[in-house]
Structures are given as structure tokens and as C-alpha cells.
Amino acid sequence: MNLTQFNQRFYHARNVRPEPDYPLRKKGKAAAVLLPLVKREQLTLLLTRRSDKLKHHAGQVSFPGGRFDESDIHLKETALRETEEEIGLSRDKVEIIGQLPVFRTISRYEVTPFISIVEPEFQLQLNPDEVDNVFEIPLAEAINPANHLTHQVKRHNSTYPVYFIPWQGQMIWGATAAFIKALSRHLL
Template sequence: MTTTRPAITQPQLVPVTSVDSHLPPVPGDALTGEAIRVRLAQASAWTPEFAGDGGLFADRQPAGAAVLVPLVQRAEGLTLLLTRRTDHLRDHAGQISFPGGRVEPEDDGPVATALRETEEEIGLSRERIRVIGQLPVYSTVTAFQVTPVVGLVEPGFTLALDDFEVAEAFEVPLAFLMNPAHHRHHRFEFGGTERRFLSMPWQGREREYFIWGATAAMLRNLYRLLSEG
């Protein structure tokens, strides 16, 4: 039987049920490129805190996908490069996302998908990216089985956005995202179905970026990995 998922069109209006300010932030010495590479290598098999809720809804067949978690090596510390999707897209319109997309037949695994999609979406050359590991597969409500590929990005790049898919690209300090005082839990019910999600709102120079859903969940998995290292 097909289950209809309740759409969340204005996630920022969904009530906050709790904030994880009681949890410690990842220490600074664990937020270097080398420290993250070592931790990813040590954790070859681990259970993520958020595996996704793709199994709850059966309105389409599962499909493979991969995203890049691009950590830019700035002098002041690592930042995470994120995108804001355009408003007309069928899936996740207007949401904050990692660059990435569906696995194509010609891709040689999730790393190839993540690098190809990153070049196509934001024009970031793979020559500036050093892949250092992967996070566990995350299952989205739109039935994508997403492999997050973590890469260190050499600064000095110039982006060229695909304006059909990407409205904007921006960077957030990794230390901000790895501090659970900024992790907020949301819950709502619709038609007898409960939905829960995590958010990590970031106030940029000109606007707030509401990081939530699958992107926030995968970042929370990274937090758990680094905080337990």
C-alpha cells in the first residue's frame, strides 16, 4: 500500500521541540582536514544516528545518489560549501543541499557521481578536491539512497553555478555546524502521520539559511562521528 508523505513546505514554521545545547561541541583539534580524514578511516563500519526515513513512503522506486560534503580549507578553519536549490525543481525545491545527484550508469561508484555532479552544479573542478572518506548511506523521503562523500577543497576556486538547479552557493564555518547548541529538533503531525526533522539555521551576511532535513541529518551523523573519536 502506498503511503502519502506529509509535505513540509515551510519547515521554519514547524515548532521546535528541543535544542541540543547540553551536548558538547566537537573540539577544534578534531576539526582539521587531517583529523577528519583519520577519523573517517578509523570508522569503516558504524551506525549513524540518522539513517533516514525513505522506507516510510513507497510512492517511487529507490534510486542511488551521492553528494559531496565539501570542506573548504580556509586559513581561519574549515568551512562547508553548500547550495540553495532553485524554487522550480521537483524535489527539494529551495532547500539547502550538498552538491550532488542521482547515480548515472556511466559513474564508477558514488565518488565519481559526487565529483561529476559537483562540477555540473557549481563548476567546482575535481582537481581541487581531495576525497578523504564517506559517511553512511542516508535514505531520503524521496526514495534516494544517498552516499555522502567527504572531500577537502583547495581554496582559490571560482564557481560557475548551473542556474537551472542552483540559486546560490555559500559557506558556513564547520565549527558552527559541529556545535549541537545550534541543532534544533522539530516535530509535527499531519493526517495521523508524524514527521520529525533536525535544523541548523545559519545567519549569513544578508539572509538566514535554514539548513534542515536530509542535509542537517547527514551533518548530525558527521558530528556524532567526530565527537566520539
């Protein structure tokens, strides 16, 4: 899918339906991630593999982002700041074009995903304390429903979906896969 095709599908009147998430008993901690679509001949999604050194979510595939900080004016600023801190992607290479519905996680976060277009001439500088690797997946592959798996888990006498997207030996799962699934349903 190229940028023109993406824009034709992304910008329409239909709202993005949220994916089922984890119901929180009280308000969760605010967080934001950036869904970077790299502007190549065919768009790609840029993902990170979190450092094995991290206390939480070590080794998981994710989008760059993190917890809202008091110094952030808006969650959009959180996504941009965290992206710069984690992978060194300069905000002048990023154009935020929209957002997906907030997704509540079992770790008590309310995550707002921001969709962005990234100019391909970027230099990354990974923060080794946070990120081990960065890779790209073709958007067409990521949003293909045939690649989306759902596993039901039981917690506190209720059943919740956990989403998975396998990609070249990597397993994209949880909230990251839910964001991709929501984008997929909106585009397709």
C-alpha cells in the same frame, strides 16, 4: 576547527553511526552528495541553495550531488560529476577522504554522502537551472550540537525525526542536516 584537528578526530577506529532515516519498503534510488570541506585556516562546509525553478526541493539548502547515472562507475563518481555540473567545482580541486552512512529519504532516495577536502583556490560557475547560491559555514558552527534542532513528524502511524540547523537566515534541514549531524557525532 582546522584541517589537523579534523584529521585527528575523523580518522579513528570508531564507525560513524547512521542517523535515523525514513524506512523504505523497497530499495530506493541511488544518489550521492559531496560534503566539501574548504581548506581554509578554519575549515568551512560549502553548501548550495537550490534553484527556485526546480520541480523538487526548490530553494532548499543542500550539498552538491544527485542521482546515480548509468555512466557513473561508482557513487563517488556521481558526487563528483554532479558537483561539477551544479557549481562548476573541478574535481582536481577535490580530494574525497571518506563517506558517511547511506541515508534514506522520504522521496525514496538512498543517498551516500562523501566527505572531501577542497583546495580554496577554486572558481565556481553555478548552473542557474539547479543552483541559486553557494555559501560557506564554519565547520565548527555546523557540527556544534547546540545548533542542531530535531522535530518529530508523524507519517503512516510512525514518528520520524527531521533535523534542522539554522545559519544566518538560512535553514539547513532534512537529509543535509542529517549528514552534518552524523559528521558531528563522529567528530565530537
